[in-house]
Amino acid sequence: MKILIIGAAGMIGRKLAERISADGGLGETAVDEMVLVDVIAPQVPAGRISNVSTQAIDISAPGAAKPLVAGRPDVIFHLAAIVSGEAEADFEKGYSINLDGTRDLFEAIRAEHAASGYTPRVVFASSIAVFGAPFPAQIPDDFALTPLTSYGTQKAIGELLLADYTRRGFFDGIGLRLPTICIRPGKPNKAASGFFSNILREPIAGEEAVLPVSEDVRHYFASPRAAIGFFLHAGTMDLSVIGPRRNISLPGLSATVGDEIAALGRIVGEKAVKLIRREPDPTIIRIVGGWATDIEGRRARDLGFVAETSFDEIIKAHLEDEMGGRAKV
């Protein structure tokens, strides 16, 4: 089997490549070739796949998608995107990469399908940003797409294209509406959602973190480990049972900031909790106030997608996957 990961230098793409490489396969199927693509050349992960190549490609450049598809990968993971803040700040860049880049990829597959009958599996990273307030406390699986950002709009359009190209038989697609990933590894960043990870990751590493909202703020989460599980499942599951609605709101954990902090205290200790400094930020309070607090995710659970059910689990996964098993506080 041959696999293509577009967006393989991002956090999820990198972890997905590492995992497939370590497993030497996708589910029960051995992988003999993996192509990793991003706007900067991704790293080649250690592991059991001998033929791993990397390419630095801007998928929004004219003709960029064609050579990727010419290699006829069996499974294409498409995670490349300009993130929410940047797509909002740079309208043209967001549409160019998130919409045109996705459509160019789908069109390249359609051309190869017409030429040779090629019909790969396409796993598309979407986002709960396709939903915009107001919405019910728990967003149902059949809720309207009403994005309030250009990023969410571009992801929603990608979903619609994916469903139509799948219905037409050009490829076999599935779109995954990812919850907010927490605990993101790495350094604090300026994303409005960054604090959800910062207030756990930094104290676990013995560093101070800033909490800009109140403890009763509720949001919807899955760990990086769960996210990799979502992509592996989407890459191997029987897609024929899904029907025409190919875009799935994934399961996640609906929890408050208070739940995060309580779990930090239980798993790591009060010393870690004391490293959280409260500094209310009206801008972040306003932005986060428009975000989903819970999502039904019943279809996804019925289809076998699994996420954490407590922040204790999420913190333990972070300790195991990023910290060699223990906190530094």
Place this chain on the structure above:
Amino acid sequence: MKILIIGAAGMIGRKLAERISADGGLGETAVDEMVLVDVIAPQVPAGRISNVSTQAIDISAPGAAKPLVAGRPDVIFHLAAIVSGEAEADFEKGYSINLDGTRDLFEAIRAEHAASGYTPRVVFASSIAVFGAPFPAQIPDDFALTPLTSYGTQKAIGELLLADYTRRGFFDGIGLRLPTICIRPGKPNKAASGFFSNILREPIAGEEAVLPVSEDVRHYFASPRAAIGFFLHAGTMDLSVIGPRRNISLPGLSATVGDEIAALGRIVGEKAVKLIRREPDPTIIRIVGGWATDIEGRRARDLGFVAETSFDEIIKAHLEDEMGGRAKV
């Protein structure tokens, strides 16, 4: 005020141009210039607007939108589209006209907005084809967009773009999800939905009509007169009260084929009803079985959109608007 109608040679576009021309204005505002555009040159309607020009333009041609927007119309009605059957038969043509043509128009407005602050009102013709089965007996206003045709996909993408461009302030947009228009004037056509109109229009004109489905088939309708009312209201109403959800499921009449026939008997007589010949068509039965039977339309009603509440009204409107007041049977 200056008005641009794109798709002005189609049934709705033509009637809209005729009505605005007859009124000499849009709502309370006098119209001093109207530009009518379609892939074939629209007719200049009689009326009270002296400066009416027509142009034959393929809006999917590169650069086609720019000169239309350069004239800085205050209100743009965008009705141009490849219909459902053709968009399904010709994938590339459907995407080119229904998606790229719409996006090019929006982009041309954005460019003029950036250059001069131009911020027109844009009224976009969408369709209940953005919904695909399975759905509840009555589709709520916040139901997911799950189109099962390429046409519906293209309209749903147009809606998302319209909402995002409006949110960004490039124009002030509203998208109208039109019910199936009935009674369509003109000759019987091969659209799968054609029979809904044929079984009334043809008998009213003294001609036979074929009914390919059973009388209990339920669907969602508005008359051409109601449709023109929708566009006029969308062109004049206060858009600031709508909020960010700019695409509106319009009110309509949920009725069965049996309701149509009963109204035909009441308004025109049993002689007309006898002109309906039953010829079940399994293909049409299957297609129509996946269509919406009713739509909530509560937001639209609250915003002042009005449709018929019985087929008696729809038939009377047809007699008045198309038949000089009386049937030929």
